[in-house]
Amino acid sequence: MNQLKEALETLKETGVRITPQRHAILEYLINSMSHPTADDIYKALEGKFPNMSVATVYNNLRVFREVGLVKELTYGDASARFDFVTSHHYHVICESCGKIVDFHYPGLNEVEQLASHVTGFKVNNHRMEVYGTCPECTSKEVH
Amino acid sequence: MNQLKEALETLKETGVRITPQRHAILEYLINSMSHPTADDIYKALEGKFPNMSVATVYNNLRVFREVGLVKELTYGDASARFDFVTSHHYHVICESCGKIVDFHYPGLNEVEQLASHVTGFKVNNHRMEVYGTCPECTSKEVH
DNA sequence: TAAACTAATTATAACAATTATAATTTAAGA
DNA sequence: TCTTAAATTATAATTGTTATAATTAGTTTA
Structure with missing residues (x-):
C-alpha cells in the first residue's frame, strides 16, 4: 500500500x-x-x-x-x-486536452507471443495507447 | 497497387x-x-x-x-x-539496433470498445508497439 | 563523532530535433 | 503566358534534454 x-x-x-x-x-x-x-x-x-x-x-x-x-x-x-x-496498465489519451487516464486490460500477452513467432524477435514488452476525446472535452465541443 | x-x-x-x-x-x-x-x-x-x-x-x-x-x-x-x-499494422522494434518491423494483427478493436466503455472517452484510434531484440542482434549477443 | 570518500546537486553550456520568419521562387488555373 | 497564392529556401529561434565542471552533501570508516 x-x-x-x-x-x-x-x-x-x-x-x-x-x-x-x-x-x-x-x-x-x-x-x-x-x-x-x-x-x-x-x-x-x-x-x-x-x-x-x-x-x-x-x-x-x-x-x-x-x-x-x-x-x-x-x-x-x-x-x-x-x-x-504500479501494476500493469495502459493509457487512454485525450487528443484535445492531453489528459491521460489509466486503463487496465489483461489480454495482450498473446500479442507478444504472436509477434515473437512472426518476426523472430525475442520480445521483452509492449506498449499500447488509446487515443480519443475525454468526456469533458466532448461536452465542450461545438455542434 | x-x-x-x-x-x-x-x-x-x-x-x-x-x-x-x-x-x-x-x-x-x-x-x-x-x-x-x-x-x-x-x-x-x-x-x-x-x-x-x-x-x-x-x-x-x-x-x-x-x-x-x-x-x-x-x-x-x-x-x-x-x-x-497502407493497411493497419503494428510495429515490432529492436531495442538494440532500432530496426522496425511491421506486424499484422487484427484483434485489438475490442480493446478500443472496452477502453471507451470504462473511461467514457470517445475513442478514435490506438497504437501499440512491441519491444524486443531482433534475430540479428540476438545472435550477436555475448554469452 | 570526525574525517574521508564518493555520489548528487547546481549552474551553465551544449546539443539535437523541430518550428517560425521573411524573402524568393514556383505550380496551376485564367 | 500571366497572375496569384502557395511552396521553398535560408536562417534564426525555440524547446526538450544531456554533458561538464565545480560545489555540496550523504554515507562509511576510523
Whole structure:
C-alpha cells in the first residue's frame, strides 16, 4: 500500500542515495495522477527547492527508470511524461486536452507471443495507447 | 497497387500542390521500408535536391500527415519516424539496433470498445508497439 | 563523532530535433 | 503566358534534454 515507503526501500536496496530532492520527486510522482512532464515536476517543486536544477529532475527520473520505479512515456510531438510504476496498465489519451487516464486490460500477452513467432524477435514488452476525446472535452465541443 | 499514384491523387483532391520535392519525399517513403526519420529523408534526397531545406521535409511530412498519407511514430527518446499509411499494422522494434518491423494483427478493436466503455472517452484510434531484440542482434549477443 | 570518500546537486553550456520568419521562387488555373 | 497564392529556401529561434565542471552533501570508516 505505502508506495513511497516501498520505493525508498527499492532505492536503498539498489544502492541509490536518498536525497531530499529524490524523496520529493518520488512523492510527487506517486501522488499526482497526472503523468507529469519533467518540467511539471520542476515547477511543482520549485517552492520547496528554489535552487533545484532541471538537470536534477532529469537525472533522477533516469535513475528511477533504471531501477524500474518509473516509466517514460513518449507520445506525439510533446515532451516525455513520467509514470510511477504500479501494476500493469495502459493509457487512454485525450487528443484535445492531453489528459491521460489509466486503463487496465489483461489480454495482450498473446500479442507478444504472436509477434515473437512472426518476426523472430525475442520480445521483452509492449506498449499500447488509446487515443480519443475525454468526456469533458466532448461536452465542450461545438455542434 | 500503385501507391504513389493514389497518394498524388489524394493530394490533388485535397488541394495540395504537387511539387518535385513532395513527389520525391512520397516516393522515398513508399519505397523505403525502413520507417525513416526526417533527417534520413533529407539526406537521401540531397543528391537530387541539393538546395532543399530541412524545413521543407518537416513541412511536407506535416502536410502528408494532415491529409492522412503518413503517420508519425515517436518512441523512446530518439527522433520521430514516419510511416506511409497502407493497411493497419503494428510495429515490432529492436531495442538494440532500432530496426522496425511491421506486424499484422487484427484483434485489438475490442480493446478500443472496452477502453471507451470504462473511461467514457470517445475513442478514435490506438497504437501499440512491441519491444524486443531482433534475430540479428540476438545472435550477436555475448554469452 | 570526525574525517574521508564518493555520489548528487547546481549552474551553465551544449546539443539535437523541430518550428517560425521573411524573402524568393514556383505550380496551376485564367 | 500571366497572375496569384502557395511552396521553398535560408536562417534564426525555440524547446526538450544531456554533458561538464565545480560545489555540496550523504554515507562509511576510523
